[in-house]
Amino acid sequence: MLLARYAEAIFWLARFMERAENLARILDVNETFSRDSRGGQNWLSIVQLNADEKRFFEKHPLATAEAVLRFYVIDMENPTSIAASIRNARENARTLRPLISTEMWTQINVFYNRLRGLTPTDLASGGLTKLFASIKESCQTHTGITEGTFYRDEGWYFYQLGRYIERADQATRLVDIKYHLLLPRNQDIGSAIDVSQWNTLLRSAAGYHAFRRIHSSGITPARVAGFLLFNQRFPRSVTLCVREVDQLLTEMKSRYALRGGNDVAEQIDELRAVLSSHTVEQILAAGLHQFIDLVQIHMARITTLLGVAFFGHPSTEAAAPSNVVPQ
Amino acid sequence: MDEVNGRSVLDGYDASGFFCEMLRSADTQPIRDRLGRLSVEALKRRALDAEAELFNLGITFTVYSDKDAIDRILPFDVIPRVLSAAEWQIVETGVVQRVKALNLLLHDIYHDQKILKDGIIPAELILGNSNYRPLMQGIDLPHQTYVNICGTDIVRDANGTFLVLEDNARTPSGVSYVIENRHMMQRAFPELLNDIGIRSVDNYGLQLQAAMREMAPAGIDDPQVVLLSPGTYNSAYFEHVFLAREMGVPLVEGRDLVVDDDDRVYMKTIGGRSRVDVIYRRLNDDFLDPEAFNPDSMLGVAGLMRAYRAGRVALANAIGTGVADDKAVYAYMPRVIKYYLGEEAILPNVETHICREPDALAYTLANLDKLVVKPVGEAGGYGITIGPLASAAELEECRVKLLDDPANYISQPTINLSVSPTLVDAGVEPRHIDLRPFAITGAKTWVLPGGLTRVALRKGSLIVNSSQGGGSKDTWVLE
Numbered sequence: 001m002l003l004a005r006y007a008e009a010i011f012w013l014a015r016f017m018e019r020a021e022n023l024a025r026i027l028d029v030n031e032t033f034s035r036d037s038r039g040g041q042n043w044l045s046i047v048q049l050n051a052d053e054k055r056f057f058e059k060h061p062l063a064t065a066e067a068v069l070r071f072y073v074i075d076m077e078n079p080t081s082i083a084a085s086i087r088n089a090r091e092n093a094r095t096l097r098p099l100i101s102t103e104m105w106t107q108i109n110v111f112y113n114r115l116r117g118l119t120p121t122d123l124a125s126g127g128l129t130k131l132f133a134s135i136k137e138s139c140q141t142h143t144g145i146t147e148g149t150f151y152r153d154e155g156w157y158f159y160q161l162g163r164y165i166e167r168a169d170q171a172t173r174l175v176d177i178k179y180h181l182l183l184p185r186n187q188d189i190g191s192a193i194d195v196s197q198w199n200t201l202l203r204s205a206a207g208y209h210a211f212r213r214i215h216s217s218g219i220t221p222a223r224v225a226g227f228l229l230f231n232q233r234f235p236r237s238v239t240l241c242v243r244e245v246d247q248l249l250t251e252m253k254s255r256y257a258l259r260g261g262n263d264v265a266e267q268i269d270e271l272r273a274v275l276s277s278h279t280v281e282q283i284l285a286a287g288l289h290q291f292i293d294l295v296q297i298h299m300a301r302i303t304t305l306l307g308v309a310f311f312g313h314p315s316t317e318a319a320a321p322s323n324v325v326p327q
Numbered sequence: 328m329d330e331v332n333g334r335s336v337l338d339g340y341d342a343s344g345f346f347c348e349m350l351r352s353a354d355t356q357p358i359r360d361r362l363g364r365l366s367v368e369a370l371k372r373r374a375l376d377a378e379a380e381l382f383n384l385g386i387t388f389t390v391y392s393d394k395d396a397i398d399r400i401l402p403f404d405v406i407p408r409v410l411s412a413a414e415w416q417i418v419e420t421g422v423v424q425r426v427k428a429l430n431l432l433l434h435d436i437y438h439d440q441k442i443l444k445d446g447i448i449p450a451e452l453i454l455g456n457s458n459y460r461p462l463m464q465g466i467d468l469p470h471q472t473y474v475n476i477c478g479t480d481i482v483r484d485a486n487g488t489f490l491v492l493e494d495n496a497r498t499p500s501g502v503s504y505v506i507e508n509r510h511m512m513q514r515a516f517p518e519l520l521n522d523i524g525i526r527s528v529d530n531y532g533l534q535l536q537a538a539m540r541e542m543a544p545a546g547i548d549d550p551q552v553v554l555l556s557p558g559t560y561n562s563a564y565f566e567h568v569f570l571a572r573e574m575g576v577p578l579v580e581g582r583d584l585v586v587d588d589d590d591r592v593y594m595k596t597i598g599g600r601s602r603v604d605v606i607y608r609r610l611n612d613d614f615l616d617p618e619a620f621n622p623d624s625m626l627g628v629a630g631l632m633r634a635y636r637a638g639r640v641a642l643a644n645a646i647g648t649g650v651a652d653d654k655a656v657y658a659y660m661p662r663v664i665k666y667y668l669g670e671e672a673i674l675p676n677v678e679t680h681i682c683r684e685p686d687a688l689a690y691t692l693a694n695l696d697k698l699v700v701k702p703v704g705e706a707g708g709y710g711i712t713i714g715p716l717a718s719a720a721e722l723e724e725c726r727v728k729l730l731d732d733p734a735n736y737i738s739q740p741t742i743n744l745s746v747s748p749t750l751v752d753a754g755v756e757p758r759h760i761d762l763r764p765f766a767i768t769g770a771k772t773w774v775l776p777g778g779l780t781r782v783a784l785r786k787g788s789l790i791v792n793s794s795q796g797g798g799s800k801d802t803w804v805l806e
Contacts, residue, residue: 001596003583094385094559102384109385154597155736258598301788309599 001256002154005133006099009092010155011306014162016089020082021051021139023296024171026204028132029070031065031125034202042181043068049177050080061285073220074115083115097250101149104142111138157252161245161306168241170297174205176292183221200225205236225288226280238295239275245302246272260309267305271298335588336362336370336406337748342757346487346745354411354805361519362406367754377515386507388562401504401796403511404749407519407759408780415526415804417489418481418764419774421674424664425765426477427777429496429651429665430755432558433473436650437463447666448659450541452683456656458649460612462757466636468645469542471771476535476607477766478779483745490677490742492761494660496652498609501779502765504801506531506799524806526776532573534767536774539574541769542641550604552576553594555584557610557626567609574607581593581610584626588631590637605641612646654703654737655681677742683734691738692729695722698738700729713789715741741764744789747800749782759783761791762802779800 030046044063047056052071055078060067075081077089090112097105115135122131141186146313150156178201182194198219205228214231215223244270253261274294283291307313342350349355378400381387387398410418434443436453443450453459458644478499480492507584509528513520532578536552540706543550556567558580583594584603608615614624619632634640650656659680661672680687680698691698695714702710713723729736780800781791789801791797 001598001603003577003579004595004597005580005583007597053388093558094564097385098571105385106383110383113383158597256598260597260599312595 001285002158004310006096006155007158008307008311009095009231010067010099010158011162011311012151013089014159016085016092016167017139017142018081018163019170020085021136022167023072023080023082023217024132024139025206026174027069028129028136029204031069031128031132032197033203036084041065045177045181046072048174048212052078052080058289066120066123067124069128070120071125074118074120076116079272083118086112086115099151099155101145101151103145103149107138107142107145111142114138117160154252154256157248160248164241164244164248165299165303167201167236168238169296170244171205171228171236171238171241171298172292172295175225176289178204179221179225179288195219202227202317207236223282224282225284230275230280242268242271242275258310261306264302264305264309267298267302271295271302274298334367334754335365336365340748340755340757342748345757345759346483346485346758347486348410348745348747348760349406349410350482351487352409352411352414355409355513357523358407358409358519358803362748367750370755373515374403376407377403377511378796380514381511384507384563384688386503387565389560389564390562393780398599398800402571402784403508404758404782404784404800405512405515406748406750406755407512407801408747408762408782409803409805410777411805414489415776417673417780418762419776420763421489421491421672422477422479422766422774423658423772424636424668424670424673425479425494426474426768426772428660428664428667429474429477429494429648430472430768431647432663433645433651434468434471435667436464437647442663442666445666445676447662448656448675450661452653452655453650456650456653458612458647458653460647460650462632462636463647469545469641470768472542472770473645473648473767474651475538475542475645475768477768478763479674479766481762482677482742483766484726485743487745487777489648489673489674491657491660491674492677493654494652494657495763496648497611499763500563500566500609501763501781502531502775503566503643504574504799505777505779505802506773507569508799512801513601520792526804526806528775528777531765531767531775532570532575534569535607536574536576536775538642538767538769538773539576539607539643542643543604544638544641547604551602552605553579553584553603555579555581555606555608555610555628557581557614561609563609570607576607579603581624581626581628584628584631586628586634588638590630590634592628592640603640605643607643612649615642615646646792654701654735655683656719680738682729682736682738687738688729688733690792691736692726694738695725697740699741700725700738702735703737711790713741716789717765720721728732733787741789747780747782748798749784751786756786759789759791760800776804 006221023259026046030041030043043065046068047053056071060071071078072081074083076083076087076239078084078153092101093105093108093211144157182197182201198221201224202211207227213228227234227236230239232239239271247269250263308315330806349359381400382402387400390397390399425607432442434624442448443453458744474496476499478495478501480495481489482492483489493767506528539552540550552572552574553576554567556564556578567578579594585593591602594603610626613621615627616631617627618629635642658681661676664670666671680691682688682691691700698714700712712721744759747760748755749758760780760782762778764779765775769775780802782800783791784798785796790797
């Protein structure tokens with residue numbers, strides 16, 4: 001039976017890898033597609049996305065492209081940077097070396113050593129696309145090697161749980177921040193939306209082409225938000241990720257006769273109910289931000305309960321999430 | 328081969344009067360021939376690739392500075408150290424004999440102490456030793472095996488005679504490099520190994536796992552074996568990973584284990600507590616159990632000694648083996664072998680002066696500039712004074728320490744250690760080497776063919792420890 005400490009390390013290995021990949025995509029898309037009609041870029045939104053305002057502005061006076069890129073790509077002191085995520089992934093992988101394949105370890109090790117060697121000159125705008133492509137590809141290589149070599153026992157379930165929980169978390173953040181940023185200001189209501197900005201949002205979640213296929217008639221803010229939150233087939237939508245988490249947990253509990261984790265399953269059920277009981281129009285009318293808050297509270301609670309059920313964490317008396325639904 | 332251009336590997340190689348293991352043995356001729364077909368440049372190129380690969384694979388030990396954890400590879404020399412079948416026969420039988428004597432000695436020390444009563448070893452040397460564990464007194468171990476894993480440090484002198492320098496009967500390390508070095512050679516120099524007939528090193532993990540199972544408490548059919556590591560911050564963590572994987576057992580840390588009121592050991596899993604029967608521990612005695620030893624240890628498991636004494640869990644190596652590999656006890660090993668086995672030591676000791684004895688102290692002080700003086704408690708080559716290489720000030724410092732605490736020191740003549748051709752910046756030069764074969768003992772003893780060859784990479788240096796500028800070589804035992 002899998003050691004509790006290993007289960008936690010696998011869960012976080014997957015989360016940190018997923019996080020790095022998401023961030024690389026967001027930065028890449030911002031660099032390439034986010035210019036407004038005057039060619040300006042909004043880099044501050046990326047700081048807001050990660051709720052890093054305080055730490056960022058302690059180091060940098062302005063959210064310039066240079067400062068944001070440095071902060072999120074190579075700054076090891078910033079725990080939300082790509083370099084720090086991969087360092088954390090590697091530290092977990094180091095703990096897991098008895099369990100993971102040599103190919104998994106070697107790839108992470110080489111990836112980390114390459115990131116560690118990056119300097120601010122590597123962030124010059126000419127080479128950025130190539131850099132982000134290589135980071136994304138390294139994350140995806142990791143995913144592929146893991147899929148092809150990691151033994152499918154309990155550890156595999158915790159890996160997948162971590163991956164989907166992180167992915168859902170990233171999707172909610174992206175919708176939350178960008179939606180409000182991109183909505184026309186009051187005086188502009190009724191004016192044509194800036195389609196290119198909404199395309200950018202979809203690209204940040206690797207969802208642009210899938211979205212076009214199902215909404216060929218056109219782009220609206222509600223459709224974009226609905227797609228990222230509720231689509232049943234898009235691999236990065238919140239609904240799909242939570243459904244995967246549900247199935248993984250159920251299957252693992254029954255296959256390995258695990259008694260713990262019933263409260264995790266209940267929490268997931270509640271979240272699925274929240275996600276399926278409202279249309280995107282209802283949610284937008286009632287307040288998108290409150291809705292996303294609720295989803296995030298549920299997800300944080302799921303992680304906490306997983307820790308108690310399987311990672312050997314002491315049980316907490318944390319209050320159950322409120323059952324408030326958007327009014 | 329297209330790599331013959333330029334100077335070939337052994338062209339102009341001069342062993343400088345030392346016993347060169349490559350040149351002195353007729354059995355190495357086929358290997359010399361193959362090396363002759365490689366240029367130094369080609370060798371260097373492939374050596375660089377090999378080192379990069381070791382780094383990427385994370386076959387590293389970790390050095391900690393204030394700020395960073397730095398992964399270093401153990402420098403790897405690509406020219407193998409070769410032992411003929413006949414040479415290996417001596418080493419193997421000698422190691423088996425020595426391990427047998429160590430186990431008999433430990434069983435005796437922790438039972439009737441006949442060897443002390445018969446005056447073969449001074450009783451105070453054992454009973455006053457900081458590694459003697461009174462709580463082991465009267466505990467019966469399966470197969471009377473205390474030293475399950477033993478690393479015997481062996482050197483060859485100017486005549487090529489094998490001599491034992493030290494026994495490592497606590498938690499000897501380095502075996503992972505033996506196996507990884509072989510894999511590296513197979514990848515980097517396949518043509519060197521083809522058709523040579525080299526004994527395999529690949530079944531160490533199986534042998535170790537089998538021995539661990541043989542140590543399980545009575546009545547357990549399918550024992551759960553684990554490897555207990557101090558954790559990822561330990562410099563030998565890679566080796567712990569390696570061994571756990573090769574044995575196919577969980578690598579645990581102290582915090583993963585609990586001892587329950589039933590005196591049984593459990594590990595914490597995602598499904599609750601799961602029983603543990605045998606622990607291959609890579610933690611020193613003092614850190615194992617804060618209840619029994621160092622109360623400040625965060626690495627151990629409270630109550631482990633309780634479970635051990637109750638016979639509910641096996642530990643490998645046993646507690647208290649450090650009393651037998653002590654550098655002072657080492658001096659008595661030829662007599663210990665004779666006492667228990669009625670045999671002469673197949674592998675002689677290096678001549679050793681025990682400074683706790685007045686004559687030996689006087690002799691040591693009179694010949695400081697010719698002798699190697701070693702503290703008996705230190706590991707890793709620390710605190711050693713090599714007389715012929717020491718400055719006047721260093722000799723004086725050594726003299727003061729000796730007079731202050733003579734019982735803490737032994738002295739030995741300097742030995743013209745054998746050399747092996749080694750790739751260095753300037754080309755191929757002789758460098759001093761030693762050998763640490765690894766012996767595994769459950770019900771009986773098995774020795775991994777070869778062992779870890781360490782090489783002193785600094786010109787003229789006799790110190791092969793990795794912490795002191797040493798590297799390693801693949802060790803080939805010919806069939």
